[in-house]
Each structure stands twice: as structure tokens, then as C-alpha cells.
Amino acid sequence: MFLYNVTLQQTTGINQAVIGNFAGTKQQEILVARNSVLELLQPDPSTGKVHSLLTHNVFGIIRSVVPFRLTGSSKDYIVVGSDSGRIVILEYNPAKNTFDRVHEETYGKSGCRRIVPGQYLAADPKGRAVMIGAIEKQKLVYILNRDASTRLTISSPLEAHKSHTLVHDLIGVDVGFENPVFACIEVDYSDVDQDPTGEAFQNAEKVLTYYELDLGLNHVVRKWSDPIDPRSNKLIPVPGGVDGPSGVLVCSENYITWRHQDYPSVRVPIPRRPDPLLSSPSANGEDMEMGRGVIIVSSVMHKLKKGFFILAQTEDGDVFKITMDYTAGADGVIGGIQNLKIKYFDTIPVATNMCLLKTGFLFVASEFANHYLYQIENLGDDDEAQMEYQSAELPQGDDADEVIVYFNPRGLRNLAIVDELESISPLIDAKVLNLAEDDSPQIYALCGRGARSSFRILRHGLEVSEMAVSELPGNPNAVWTVKANAQEEFDSFIIVSFVDATLVLSIGETVEEVTDTGFLNSTPTLTVAQLGEDALVQVYPRGIRHIRADRRVSEWKAPGNKTIVRAACNRKQVVIALSGGEVVYFELDSHGQLNEFQDRKEMAAPITALSIGPIPEGRQRSGFLAVGCEDNTVRILSLDPDNCLQSLGMQAVSYMPVSLALVEMSDTGTATGTLYLNIGLQSGLLLRTTVDSITGALSDTRFRFLGSRPVKLFKVQIQGSPAVLALSSRPWLSFTYQSRTKLIPLSAPMLEYGSSFCSEQCPEGIVAIESNNLHIFTVEKLSTVFNHSIIPLKYTPRRFIYHQPSGNFVIIESEHNTWCPSDKVKRIAEKADQMDEGEEYEELPPEQFGLPRAEAGKWASCIRILNSMTSETAHLLELDNNEAAFSITTCIFHGQKGEAFLIVGTAADVTLSPKTCSSGFLHTYRFVDGGNALELLHKTPIDDVPYALCAFQGRLLVGMGKILRIYDLGKKKLLRKCENKQFPNNILTLHTQGDRIVVGDVQESVHFASYRHFDNRIVIFADDTTPRWITATTMVDYDTVAGGDKFGNIFIDRLPAETSEEVDEDPTGNKLVYEKGYLQGAPHKVEHAADFFIGESPTSVTKTVIVPGGREIIVYTTLLGTIGCLIPFQSKEDVEFFQQLEMHMRNKFPPLCGRDHLAYRSYYIPVRNVIDGDLCEQFNLLPNEVKRQIAEDMDRTVSELSKKVEDVRNRAAF
């Protein structure tokens, strides 16, 4: 078995975000790292929408990214620290839209190791050097400069190692043009390791160290080292030179301290959020329950014309604005700071990085859930409701008293949301089901964390935003939009054609009917277009109506016995097809006169479709006309005056062509695009053929099945480039995105006819007909191929099931570190005793502030019934007494008349480390009220946390710790029937087929067990030789299990056929029991059928079909939000082909960040029987000559290769 791995949706979580002028223009871009993908985002300053310019998979784990600009230059380079053991400097090439690798320097082993640099990266603010550091010991400095031809040069590394030292953070200090200085927080552990008394550990010092790069001596020295708060975690640079006082802000638990060599430190406390569930400080400061300190997790510094400010965010999401007072001496040298001020700004989701744009936007890359672009509406200086805390008014010095200050939480005041980037990270569980009965199934996913968690329905298709819907009198056949003249920026008229009439609507402030346009109203219309400079043309069955700007009308009448059946035009040319198969060609001359070409072309069969090409830049006319005929052929005719209407090429198709579109797509990465002929067939197939721009020859045809109805094609504009709207039983859009052509369905109802639409309110829309309604919509988010429906949840979701009879989902949610309802009530009551009269407990809205934090070992949890159709919660059952739900299943017990019971596995007082609980429980519920409510039958106490439940032959299988048990339904509780205690650690997943049980263990991979009826025993007969830390599994067939582990591997394990047979055909069953163990485990071992590293922990694995008529594939989802699939190959030739291609790609196009591709895919376990489709698809990114070279080596043509790569994906996935 060979599998082909392709990503359906790239990671949506962001782990690094930086800002810079990467394109070298005035506009700033945001570079984000999504685990192994680099993506360049550009916020549009006028609309505030974030567009993705480029995404690139680097096949390595990106750990740190910094922008870097040489002094005096206006373009930022990108320095990347990854797991490759190499420092890589990239440059964005806006002309080709690629990342170009400028330098790649090897310094160590690959992998995310303790002493191999890559974790921390800091650039000198003046662009002279970068420092790359590891968590322990190693730090390297590279000096960057430019050579005579202004190319970037990199020096050999200078070492700044210090052994036995842990590093918490590393930044470049702004020292103006003095020698570059890097600051880091260090802890020395050499004494701690040697001292058994623990004294050294108690006294371990955390120090702030300055490393100075002496540019004259080419040497790094440890310049200054000073002890700081032992709970410090983060550094924030402060502008230096002429811009500010230089130095760093050291963030520690509860405090922010300004530190710089030769200056006294200045400290302010981080204001705290008043926690209503903690008892407030009493007057004398005794019995104070402080809760835990707060730390700063992200920050951004912004320079203004005069001065600067810093925004720092705590782990709760509260953002503070930090400013400082300092004075410049007589010589302009800025001394120390006098006053450090901190003030509450706003509360937003916790960010991994915040980026502040010069245009006043704040991009927040959230740790979990959606990312946001905010507009800064106010700098918060005039916010009188918030206290500003100043260091000048608070005690300073080493032995100063602890200070606790508070702020008043409130809704957003200074920030306003402008755009939102959907993110499904963390994705905790998912199921692939087709409940909506669409062409392809939907993915139902549990996403997010805490109060911002959600249940999402992902449908394949681009999101459309509906601008307007209006009802029309009667059912229209067609719709067009035209401009009044060529100079107009926006469309002037919408023309709607009915069976026997035409309606003209003018587009202005409102859309209303007009009659004085010169269009003929009493007839249906075939096509409408704007012609020449200021004329319009209307083609109707009996003739052509040419309307000049001064409303003069010239008409061309169809010959008496014939009617016009099809028409096509562009700005200079009009072509019509007469009934009987005759083509008549008209061209606009220099006087604005529409002239008929003297010859007509007689086709062999009646004409069913026409399309005329776009006029190339600087040309008079388009040279090609495409004609589709009833005899299943499509011909290309020349429109060149020399050989007008001569046939240039012909393609036979399998069904009648009903629609054609000649479109030039800019998918080559250069100014000249490729001319494509799109052919829509009666049978619902879309063909796309390349047309040679000189000879008109047709080549390289690609097929795609769109739906059950004939495919109608319309030319539209998407993001400034031509695109094709294809309408079948589902609307599709073919467009170019990051210089690649894509064909993706739209999340819209079935449409009849469409046209582009451009007005002031909606510069790039589509107008379309759906029965008797006119829809105007836009397609903006081209990067997300899934359309999300979002249902908010209360706590972090854990597991869910689908209850078929009622069509409901049952979701269990449990949240660690949160008060359960009874504890909350108790605490509020306690607090109320302390509070003065009139004060009242107010809860902050959890959507913005999160739930109040409790302590470790405290849980809140609920069971929710969600209607899959209305997306409404039918029933919500809150668990109490510190109980949390961990597993859920439905089970039909013996002798219960087929009634399905809901079993929820819970545990009380669970602590995660060490893993303990006071008691586990199995709640048995009965579905009542048609499955919309639950009734508790009984609660069975057990001794461990039940992480896995599964129905098994009319009984219930429960995995709790090392024990696998079978329970049956009793009157008062579930009754224990059988158990096996031989599992290694903790059972996480359970699947059954027949008597076979497949158990996934938290550390020890999968175990195959068999249930023996006659002596009521469960016997483990096979296990795995590799210790996998299972997160998700599924049974692919009776002998095969597919799954994923925590470290990011995906695997398929298969029981050898003879073992499988032997086990099942053992008549006495004794062989199974008395067989000797092998390798300290079960007597048999599973074979590894496939192994592959995907880089992210898989959270669900499903065998399913996702395209109509496609094959069964394995779909997986990961924690960081990747959706991918494994497609099995069907023929040996395909396997060989892709193995070859993969090998060529590895050689010719090694991953961007320097990680070896084969080594990356074999991170933990050597890759086995899986071909990396993501790498093969990068074939399209190669320069043409390399493509040709590979194709030559493989004895094929370039187009054959790219077609094959496209086909293997399209046949089974999207």
C-alpha cells in the first residue's frame, strides 16, 4: 500500500508574526509563520481587509522569525530560525511573488534541541548583526553587511556561548550606532546541579546580560550582567540613540522594570484585574488571597514622530500602554528615565505576537482561535476612567515593598475590530459527516479554548458575502452589466432578459428601471456589451442593435428565415451564430461603425456555444473565436483579417458543449498570462484547454466534474484578474491565486446565470440569477477553502458524538483551572459578606475576558445537546462538584428494545500532574423529548478517569487507566462483567469490529485484543513494536488501524493476515491465552504499513469519501488546524511516477529553510510508503527550465507532469 499525502487546508494557527517592508515599498506587510508554513499578509489600508500575498511550505518547523534591514535601506530581509540547524535569510521578491533564499549558514545539528540555536533570534535595530540562540548555552552572532554591488553578505559566526546557562529571552538592544548589544535573561544551573542541600537552588540568580559585538575587534564580549527579579520571563527593547533612553524593560511576575547599564532600575507594577471570586485585600493587608501573579506574554513597541510607546499584553489578554519620561542632556545625549508609566489600554485575545502598522492598525496573531486586525481609534491618553500608575509615585529599589494595583476592566474603547482571520486552532476533535446531503461531506469540528471555543461546521467552498438580493417580476433567463462608456469606472446598467422581454436597470445610489437607454425592451436578449469608446450593443434573436452615445441606433437584421441563437462580443468584435450553424463576424472600425465581414462560416452542425477571446494589450482585436457545435466538437477559428474564420484547431469532447469561455489567466508569474479555453459540457464536466497564443493550437486538457447540471461559464473579475464563474448544480469559481489557478466551489445556492458587477459600494462583485431573485455578492477570502459556520460553546470542548435518531450532536466540554458552579456560588457568598452594602458581584463578559481563573485541579464542565439543523442548543447540563467529563458514547444495551443510551465518562477532582482523581463516574442518560433532553438514569462510580468508551455487542467497553472493562446495564448502576488490567499506561481510544477490540494507549501505541465469549475474557494478542503516544485512531478495516501520535506522526499499522486468521480460527481459544509473549509484550506484533511525519499532533483520523464519485481516503485534522488527507494509490505506475517526481523535487527544490525534506518527513520514524503530495505540488512553483529538466529526466512533458499532480488530488480530494 502506498499513500499520497496532501493538505486540504493549511495550518490556521500562527506561532510567529512580524512586520516589515518586505516588498521594499512604502506599504508594510505582515509575515506570519504557521508551524511549517511562511505566509505574507498585506492589510489593505483603505478597506482594512487582510489579504494573503504568498504562502510557502518550508518543510521544517519555524521557531523564530525577525525582520532585518540594513542601515539606509528601505527593504526588510527575513531571518528565520527553524529546526534545520541553519540560519536562513530570505528576501521577498514582489515581481515573481516568491521568497528567495539569500543566505543559508549551517551551525549545528537539525531538530529542536536544547543546545542547538534556533529558538531565539534577535536583530540589531540598526541592521548590523543578528544573534541566534538556543535555550541552553549556545548563542551565535552573525555580522551582516553589504558588498560593493549592494548584495547582503554574512560573516562566519562569532560564539557567545556560556555553558550551564538557560536563556529565557533574547533581544537586540537599541544603542544607536554604537557597537551592537544583545540582551538576554540567563540562569546559571551549574551550582544547582552540584548542591544536594537545595541552597543553591533557592539562591539561583536570574541575570540580565548584555553581549556586545565589538565591530572593531570582530569579537563578542559579555559586557554587563546584573541580577534581576527571579521570576522574570521577557524582555522588551526600548528605543535608544536619539529616539529614547535605550535599555530594556524586564517583565517579571507582577512587575515591569526598566534596566540599563550604569543606570538605576525603575519599576512599575502590572495592574491586576480585580477578581471577584478572590477575597479582596482587607485593610491591614492580612488574609489576602492574591491568586497567582501575572506575566507579560507579548508586546509591541511603536515609534511616533515624537516619542514612542509600548503595548504589553498579559497572559489574561489585558493590554497595557507603557510610556516613559526622560530628558536629554545639553549634548543631546539621553540619560536615564525619570518616570515609567503604565495604563490599561484594552482587553483582546492573548496573542503570540502583536504587530502595529504605521497606518494605525494592530494585527493580533492569537495563540488560539481567530486572529484580528484592529484599528487604533484612540491612544488612550484621555481615558480618565483608568488610573495611570507611575514609577515616580511608587517605592523603588531592591528591597521595595510589594505593590498591588488594579485597573477597571471594560469593553473595547481604544480598539475597533476591522477584520478577522478564521482560525480553527486548536482543533480538538472532528468528524466527517454528510448531514446536509451536499455533494461533498462537511467537517464538524470542536475548536478553540475556554470561553472562545466553538463548534464549527466546515463546508468546502469559498465564503461569499451577500451584498443585496432583490426579487424580479417573473423568472429571468440571463443578466449582464455594462458601462455606459469605456471611461467609466463602474458599471452603469444591469440588463435582465426574460422569455419575452428585457429589463434595463440603472445602477446609482439605488437600482431602478430605466427606459430611455435605447435598448429594445420587447424582446429577449442574447448578449449585451459596451462597444468601442462610448457605444453599446444589444444582440437579440432577430438582430443586432448598435446604440451610439447620442442615442443614434443602427440595426442589423437577421435574414428572414433565420434567427440568432448565440452571440459573443468583446469591446471591438461581435460574433453571432445563426440557426443552422452559420457564423457571422462583425468588427468595429475606426469611425465607430460595426461592419460585417464579407464571408460567413458554415459549421457542420448547429452551434451551441460561442466565445471570443480578450483583446491583448495594445492590439486591435482578439485573434481567436471558439465555437462549440452539437456534434460534440469545439473549434478555434481565427479572427485575423488574413485568414478570417479559418479553423485553427479542433477538440472533440464527450458530450455537447453548452458554454465556452476564452480567458487569459495570469498564472505564469509574469505579465503575459496563459490563454485558456474553458468548455462546459452538458454532462456537468468542465474542460480547460490551453490555447497557444500564436497558432491557436489546443493542448493540455484538464477535466473536472462540477455537478449534475450542464456547466454554464461566465467571465468575471476576481482581485483584479480575470476569472471564470462556472454554474452547474453548484456554483464554482476558477481563478488565479498566488499565481496558481484554482477551481473551488462557492458557498452559494444553485445559480442560473451570472455576470461581473462593479459599483462604488461593491468594486468587485458578481451579479447572478437564482430562480426569480437577483443576487449581488462578493468573494473576498480566497485563501480559506472552507466556509465556516460557527456556534459558540461555553468551555473547552473535549469530545462529541452524533445521535442519529434525533439528528443532534452531544458535546462534552470541560475546562481546567475554572470554578465549578457550586464553588462559584460559595465564593460569591463569601465575597458578599465582605462587601459593603450596595456593591454587587458583576461577572465580566467571558467572550472578552475569559472565565475567572481558579487553581489547578478545579474543573467546570457541561454536556450540551446541539441541534445539527438549527444549530441551537436544545439542552445544557452543567456538571458540578468539581466533576469533569472526558468521554462520551451512545450504547444500545441488550434487552432494552434497541434504545440508545448516552454514557458520559467523568471524574471528580482530577489533577493533571500527577494524574489522579478522587473518583471516576459513568453517567447513564436516557434520551427524552425526541432526543432533545437527557434524563439521568444512574451514576456508576469507578476508580479511574474513563478516557475511552465504546459500545460493544450490546454492552459497554470502558477504558480507564490501565484497565479495560465491560459493563452491562443494571437497574441502579452499570454492572461490571469482565476486565483486563494488562494495558501499559492509559487507554485513550477504543474501536471494535466483531470480537476484536483495538485499544490505543497514551504511550504504547495500539493493542489488538479479542473477546472470548465462552470464558468471558479479553485477551491481548498483538501489539506494536514502536512506542507511539496515541492521540487519535480509526479502524480502516478488520486488520488495519490508522492513527496519529502526539509528536506529529501519522501511521497505519496492519495485523499480518496469517496472525489474523490464526487468532480467529482458534477453536479452543486456549492457544491465545497460553501463547508466550514476545519482546515483553503480546505474542504477535503488527506490521507498519505506513509512517509519515506531518509536524502537528493529529486530533482525528477518519476513513471517508469527500468528493462525489471519489475513492475512500483517510482524512486527518491536527491540533493547529491543518486538514489533510492520505490518498491510496491504485497502480504501481503511479507510485513509481510520484516516487521519481518526489526524488527530483527533493534534489531540485530543497525546502526553503534548509531542512532536508526526507529527514523532516522521517522526524521520529523513517517515512514509509507515503509520498509527499505537498512537495510534488511545488512542482508548479519551479522555474520553467527546471520543470523541463525534470520532465525530460522522467520522459514526459511538463504539462503531463503538472496534470498528473493535479489529477491525483482532484480525483479523491479537493
Place this chain on the structure above:
Amino acid sequence: MSTAAMNMNAQLEHLQSKHVGTGHADTNKFEWAVNQHRDTYASVIGHNTLIAYSAVAENESIGRKKFEMIEKMLQPCGLPVPRDD
């Protein structure tokens, strides 16, 4: 001691100083465990998916998890055991 053995010893010492955690004849259980724990923490911090995994499980922010893990690297396995010699 022969030159070969000396050479060998020098090489070993070089390895031990260059690659933190390289064992030697007198490595005890505690040192072994400490190295293993520090390696593990460093790996978890380095892999985005692993740090996200524990942050979701414990309902903490990623920044807090990273901080706590580096803090734990100082003394991951409790107090060192006194050496016999």
C-alpha cells in the same frame, strides 16, 4: 597510560564539553534523568504543536507554559543526590 587511551580520553572530554548531556563512566541515575528532562522540555518548547497541546490541556497561555518549563529546567528532578566519592 598509553597515548591511545589518553587521546581517547581527550576526545571524550571534548565531546562532553561540546555536547551537553554526553554521558561518562560515572554518570548516575540522577544526572541521566536531569539531562533527559531538560532535553524533553527544550523539545516541547521548540515544537509549536507540543507546547500548544499542553497549553490547551492545562488551560494556560503558551507564554506561561514556556516560562514555567524553562523555570523547571533549572531543577527538573528535585535536589541532586550527593555523590559517594
